[in-house]
Amino acid sequence: MSTPEITPDEQSALAAALLDALNPLAAAVRSRATGQPERRMWDGDPAEVALSVLAAWKVVDTEVKRLAETAAGTAGSYGASYEQLGAAWGITRQGARKKWPDAVPRPSTAPDPVTLELFDGEAELTQDAATGHWTWTARAADGSRGTPAPDAAPCTSREEAAAYAGAYLRAFARP
Structure with a gap:
């Protein structure tokens, strides 16, 4: 998908619609800044009036960015790639990844399980991809099977899980 081109008539209609939508916001911004009623938006120093309009455009720009981010995330959740997002926005894949870093879910892959053989027993270490x-799960030399206690804190590394599994295997080793 490429960045859509619009005709001069469409551009004119879009500008008119945006100005119609902007006027109430600009009037509210100007009213809050001056304390004057919204119907008197255009009264006063022309530079101040123009700055109020500029401030209202900034609000619109921020909202457009938020809505674009939502649209990118929605497209990503339906399987669009960063390459496709970039093409739709008229930027590179890398640009899209930088602009919307969380739009495309990363595949969750966990490393293959690791098997430990200690004290004539065996333990398997696995990582939760999410x-x-x-x-860990273990089968000790005496035939007992063990896993972490339900209330045990999660292991944040393979080495930590190996230490707990090793301790279990040692505790239930044959004499």
């Missing part, structure tokens, strides 16, 4: 936390 959280990144590690856990």
